[in-house]
Amino acid sequence: MQVAILSGSVFGTADMVADEAASVCSGAGLDVVRVKPANVDAMLAAQPESLLVCTSTTGMGELPDSFMPFYLELQSRFPLLTKIPFGVIALGDSAYGDTFCQGGELMRELLLELQAEEVLPMLRLDASESVTPEVDAQPWLEQWVNTLAQRA
Numbered sequence: 001m002q003v004a005i006l007s008g009s010v011f012g013t014a015d016m017v018a019d020e021a022a023s024v025c026s027g028a029g030l031d032v033v034r035v036k037p038a039n040v041d042a043m044l045a046a047q048p049e050s051l052l053v054c055t056s057t058t059g060m061g062e063l064p065d066s067f068m069p070f071y072l073e074l075q076s077r078f079p080l081l082t083k084i085p086f087g088v089i090a091l092g093d094s095a096y097g098d099t100f101c102q103g104g105e106l107m108r109e110l111l112l113e114l115q116a117e118e119v120l121p122m123l124r125l126d127a128s129e130s131v132t133p134e135v136d137a138q139p140w141l142e143q144w145v146n147t148l149a150q151r152a
């Protein structure tokens, strides 16, 4: 099974978690394409069999500036990703209240509109709770890999 991994980050934390996800997935025998920086053409060229998106939230519930062009292009070109399994890892901070992990939520909703299939509930990593998101993501990543293995 092949997995395309994309990330959106302001300070590099989500990129680091995505890099860690890439090594967990490769270690489990998945064929990883790390699409970095996130780009619609590069993602589609990879003909992904599954998608993992890792993004932080900035502003008041917005996606990182560097990730917005990818999101907006995906929204306007609207390439159907019918039944492609996907997962989202959202980094945020619960101190922001209602906009906690909203960036991940935006990405998740767009992928659902594109008919991709969410195979594991979105992981929310809270910067108020922990300073080791790459470690905290491990159990979810193991589940993600197992879920894909069952579908392969």
Ligand SMILES: Cc1cc2nc3c(=O)[nH]c(=O)nc-3n(C[C@H](O)[C@H](O)[C@H](O)COP(=O)(O)O)c2cc1C
Pocket (backbone or CB within 6 Å): 008, 009, 010, 011, 012, 013, 014, 015, 055, 056, 057, 058, 059, 060, 061, 062, 064, 091, 092, 093, 094, 096, 099, 100, 101, 102, 127
């Ligand atoms: C200016 C600013 C605005 C933020 N706004 C939000 C927000 O609205 N919701 C949220 O959940 N987290 C918010 N955060 C927290 C970040 O998403 C969190 O610290 C994350 O781990 C940063 O990851 P990054 O280094 O990949 O950007 C904000 C952080 C900053 C510095």
